[in-house]
Structure formats: C-alpha cells, structure tokens
Amino acid sequence: MLKIRCPWCGDDPLYIAYHDEEWGVPVKDDATLFEFLLLETFQAGLSWITILRKRENFRKAFDNFDYRKIAGYEQQKIDRLLQDSGIIRNKLKVHSAVTNAQAFIKIQEEFGSFSNYIWKFVAGTPIKNKLQSMAEAPANTLLSDTISKDLKKRGFKFVGSTVVYAHMQATGMVNDHLVSCFRYNEV
Template sequence: MQKKHRCGWCVGDALYEAYHDQEWGVPVYDDATIFEFLILETFQAGLSWITVLRKRENFRAAFDAFDYKKIAHYNQDKIDALIQDAGIIRNKLKINATVTNAQLFMKIQEEFGSFSNYIWSFVDGKPIKNNVKNYKEAPPTTAISDALSKDLKKRGFKFVGSTVMYAHMQATGMVNDHEVACFRYGEV
C-alpha cells in the first residue's frame, strides 16, 4: 500500500497528522467553529501549534466548549480560575483577550449577520488556492491577513496580528496552503 503524501509540517506525529488530514484547510463557515479556531490561534501566538493542539481538549473544557456567548460574560472569578488552570496556557493577557474578543465577535455578528460573513468577505467568500510545493514556502502573512488584522484591531480585538490571522485563514480553509503534492490539496 502506498503511503499518502502529507504536508511536511505534520509528518511523524499522530495528533498532528490527524489534525492535518481531517481539519486543516477545510473551509469553515460555522461561527462557533471559527471562534474556536480564533481562540486557539490567539493562544498559539508565540508558541508552536502542536503545544496548543495537545491542550485543545483542556481548552474546550476550560472555556465552556468555546461558547462565545458564555465567554463574553466571564467574571473575574472565572478569569482567575482560568489563570490557575494548568491544563491550558495560563497567559493572563490572552485569557482576558479571549473574553474581550468574544464580546467583539458578537458585535461583528450583529453588524454582518454572522462572523463568517465578515471574515469570509476578505477573500470574496471563497478559498484562495495557493501552489505551495514545500510548506516552508508558505508566507507567514499576506496583504489580506494584514487587512484582516488591521480591521480586527481597529474594532478592539487583541492577539490578532497578521501572522496569527494568516494561520487562522490557513486553518479555516480561507486559504489552501497544503503542499500541491499533499493528498489533501485537491480535497479541500
């Protein structure tokens, strides 16, 4: 049996490979899932994605299954409990930013009908399909991630720099940066 070719960044780690094979680069239009990735990407800032991925289920438990409506109303006691939770990344600034971002996420929903409508408008509603031969060739940012980051920051979002937003775009399928030889390239 011939082994499937995967993007080089995930090869050799079962959790990474499963994430790559099932989720990474699949277009996401559901606000709840988009928010989950937004939380995870903001916590990843400055760290490796595998660190966050290994703690994903702990994040899910700690942050009420990524329910942005609940997170938007977290009080100081809940925030303090999260800061003490060894199962997640205990960064006070990122935890506070998650609460703020949840509140602002809902404001965008009110303005655009959904967060999906807002974020996908940056790519005209359809994925950008790149031609990456080696994952190391993928850019860390683009003009689109710059614009998205700038707009989110203008609205008050935190930890949404252009690099974070480009990673979010890759994860949620707004851009297809699978290597062209990867079996997922044509599937997503």
C-alpha cells in the first residue's frame, strides 16, 4: 500500500527515513534534544537536507553530540572544527555550539533536565495541529517567540523563533505532519 507522506520529504531516501522515523516524534531525552538543537542552529539559513547529509560528520566532529564535552571545548578544538569540511564551517555557529552547551547544562542544573525545561512550554503534551497543506505550516508562532526569547535570555545563540519552531517540530513538541500523512496519528 502506498504511504501518503508530507510532501516536503520528496523522494530522497534520507529525507523519507527522517520523516518516517524521527520528525515529530516526541523527544524527552536530553542528549537527543541537544543533538537536534545543535543541528537546528547550524541549519539556520540553509536547507535541512544539507544538515541531514552532514549529520554523521557533525556527530563525529562534535564528540557524538556530547554537550558536556562540547561545553569544555578550547580554542584548539574550535580551530579544528573550523577546518573540518564535513560540517558547516561557520565561525559564529561553531562558537555558539560551545556557548549553547554551557547554557544547556545550566538549564539542566536549574530544572533537573533540559527536557523538563523545554516541555513545560507545552505542559508536557505535544501540540497537534491539523494542517491540510504545507502552506498552512507556520515558520514560527507566538510560543516559539516566547521560547526563543527565554533561551536567548539564558545565553543561547542562533535560537531565533524560526529555529526554535523547527526544533519543536523535529522533537515532537508540535505535530505538523499533514492530517493526510500516515505519520499524523502515529506520533
């Protein structure tokens, strides 16, 4: 039987796998939340498929997305990252990965986990939109504006409202699968 998917994943096998297995699935694990946050910040201004294609390179370059290690990166490691053609070599984004890892740990200390912090914005329950077409999907919302402002206040970088909304979609805080998509009711 033919599966109906959100049209944004097209026919790229990597995009289809991401759509079918990850996008919109509620994530409560801090390590995975940080991975998506790091990838979303590097995605700013680029296409998500570009990041997906480099995801394993990012995983290797950034110590398997270990935020504790990343928080302690010194200039020598940052310099190596800036020479790594397997990732996005944007100086500000590389530096923000370190800053964000440090801010991530501070949130964990305050709230017990980053998951406790981020999911409180939706009272622990995903927002389930009823999108009929991708044209209805917002790039940001009042809620993503609020989260973005709070993250920035806490020292995060590259967490504008659009990046935050993409993170919310990716980690299942919001279900933006089209109602016609087979994943809509699964997640």
